[in-house]
Amino acid sequence: MRSLSSNFMKRVSRARQHVQRVFSASQSPAELPQAGRFQPYTHTLPNRYPWLFKFAAANLTNTDACRLLSFGCSRGDEVFALRDYFPAADIKGIDIAPDNIAICRTRALDGDIAGVRFAVASNTGAEPSAYYDGIFCLAVLCHGDLSTYGAQRCDPLIRFEEFSRIVGDFGRCLKPGGLLLLLTTNFRFCDTEAARSFVVVLEAEPEWLARDVLFGRDNRLLPDQKYRAVAFRKRTEIRPSHAPLDM
Numbered sequence: 001m002r003s004l005s006s007n008f009m010k011r012v013s014r015a016r017q018h019v020q021r022v023f024s025a026s027q028s029p030a031e032l033p034q035a036g037r038f039q040p041y042t043h044t045l046p047n048r049y050p051w052l053f054k055f056a057a058a059n060l061t062n063t064d065a066c067r068l069l070s071f072g073c074s075r076g077d078e079v080f081a082l083r084d085y086f087p088a089a090d091i092k093g094i095d096i097a098p099d100n101i102a103i104c105r106t107r108a109l110d111g112d113i114a115g116v117r118f119a120v121a122s123n124t125g126a127e128p129s130a131y132y133d134g135i136f137c138l139a140v141l142c143h144g145d146l147s148t149y150g151a152q153r154c155d156p157l158i159r160f161e162e163f164s165r166i167v168g169d170f171g172r173c174l175k176p177g178g179l180l181l182l183l184t185t186n187f188r189f190c191d192t193e194a195a196r197s198f199v200v201v202l203e204a205e206p207e208w209l210a211r212d213v214l215f216g217r218d219n220r221l222l223p224d225q226k227y228r229a230v231a232f233r234k235r236t237e238i239r240p241s242h243a244p245l246d247m
C-alpha cells in the first residue's frame with residue numbers, strides 16, 4: 001500500500017515538473033517577469049523628443065560641464081541624441097536589459113562617441129547623491145500592455161509604490177536646481193511624496209503626449225485623465241513636509 005502511494009506521488013511530481021518545463025519554454029524572454037522592470041518594450045528612435053531635449057538644453061543652468069542620466073536608455077538613441085544637444089556633458093545611460101547595454105557600448109565604440117558610459121541597473125540606487133544636473137526618464141515607467149488591453153488596474157504588471165520609490169531616488173541623485181524630465185508614465189509624479197521637492201517647469205501640449213492610461217496611488221485606473229507636467233526642477237530650498245503641493 002505504502003509503495004503504491006509512493007509511486008503515485010513520484011508520478012505526480014514528474015508530471016508537475018513536465019508542466020513547469022513546458023510553461024517556461026512557451027514564454028519568450030520579454031514575457032518573463034523581471035524584478036523592478038517597468039516597460040518591457042524597447043522601442044526607441046534617434047532624437048525622439050526634440051521639443052523636450054531643446055527645452056532641457058535651454059533650461060539647464062550648467063550646460064557646459066553638466067552630468068546627465070538617461071534612465072531606461074534602451075539601445076542608446078536617447079544618449080546619442082543628448083550627446084548632440086549637450087556636446088560637453090558627461091552622459092550616463094542605464095537600462096535593466098543587459099542586451100541593450102551591450103548594444104549601447106558597441107554603438108558608442110563604433111561611432112567613437114566620447115563622454116558617454118553605460119551600466120545595467122533597474123534603479124538609481126548605485127548613483128551618487130546630488131550628482132546629476134538632469135535625469136531623463138522617458139517611456140520607461142509604464143507598461144504598454146496596460147493601454148493595449150484596457151486594464152482597470154495596473155498591478156501586478158507595475159505598481160505605484162515602485163514608481164514612487166524610483167522617482168524618489170531620482171530626487172536624491174539630482175543636484176538642487178537640477179531638472180527631472182519624466183514623460184510617458186502610467187502614474188502622475190504629483191501623486192508622489194518626491195513631488196514636494198520639485199516645481200513644474202514644463203507642461204506638454206496634448207498632441208506631444210502618448211495615449212497611455214493613468215493609474216492612481218491605489219493602482220486603479222484614473223479614467224479619462226491626462227497629466228501634462230513633464231519637466232520638474234528640484235527646489236533649492238528645504239520645504240516643510242506639511243506644505244501644500246503647487247502642481
Ligand SMILES: C[S@@+](CC[C@H](N)C(=O)[O-])C[C@H]1O[C@@H](n2cnc3c(N)ncnc32)[C@H](O)[C@@H]1O
Pocket residue numbers: 036037038039040041042043044045048071072073074075077078094095096097100121122123137138139140
Ligand atoms: C520604450 S524603451 C524607452 C527608450 C528611450 N527612453 C526612449 O524613450 O526612446 C523602455 C526601456 O526601459 C527599460 N526599462 C524598463 N524598466 C526599467 C528599469 N526598472 N530600470 C531601467 N530600465 C528599465 C527597458 O529595458 C527599455 O529599454
